[in-house]
Amino acid sequence: MTADRWTDVRRRLRSRGLRWTPQRRIVLEVLDDLDGHVTGAELVESCRAVDPATTPSTVYRTLDVLEELGIVAHSHGREGREEYHVRPAANHGHLRCTACGTTWDLSEPEVRGLAAGLFGRRRFEVALEHLTVEGRCAACRIVDA
Amino acid sequence: MTADRWTDVRRRLRSRGLRWTPQRRIVLEVLDDLDGHVTGAELVESCRAVDPATTPSTVYRTLDVLEELGIVAHSHGREGREEYHVRPAANHGHLRCTACGTTWDLSEPEVRGLAAGLFGRRRFEVALEHLTVEGRCAACRIVDA
DNA sequence: ATTAATGCAAACGGTTTGCACTACT
């Protein structure tokens, strides 16, 4: 059990000659807390709550490097904007209700049929981490009659 | 067989007290020619080829009204940008190769399994017209070894 | 004649960039 959740990240940065800075730590911690589905602008906002001096450029640049290292990933969010999240052990897609905006994770088994079909018929390899399925959730279907 | 492909659109606009203008006609014709998957900015560009006087505001406002009438629809495109297309008779999703950018239509039967599963398990109703599945196509999978 | 639609120019919001300065290593 390590004292710091991010020691591994720090090591990966260093091994590439990159650096572990307070700003990067804040971005990563905030992003992790938010538990995914956050746009760049929202992340800037949330980071300011922790450190009011947070700058957009730093946040976006941090997202870039962390994404390059595979620590952060993005998926397609509402209004066609990118949404970032700390990359989980297993890839997953997203299910979003267009009415209430709630999102759920979509696990590999749930998409296996679709992926298998597309691969079989078209030799197309689905990128689960970029899959966002939109529609209306159970609750909203009831509300809207 | 009508002389003009858009007489019906014209009628639908008029019935709501809206108007059929040369600009709207250009937007619709160009959008139809481009056969879907066009961002707003690209559409402005293409319209300028037909009429150099084309203005962004007019194009975007036209997309809004035509979408409200159900004549135009948008889906999630590359870089998380919205892509517009003239709405076809049958709803369809999209399949995009992230490597070469090519997109294919995804018909209802191809997604039926996924939709049925999500509805059965989660009572979630998939909006096919907003579904974009990303991944790598057969050709790009071969190229990348 | 009425009023919807246009064109312009300006504003907007999110993101990116150049550059001098700071600070991790």
Add this chain to the structure above:
DNA sequence: AGTAGTGCAAACCGTTTGCATTAAT
């Protein structure tokens, strides 16, 4: 000491808005 990273301010791009003018009905 060396160089990656920061912060600022300005640029950028796609999109939206207010307003006076034009034109479809």
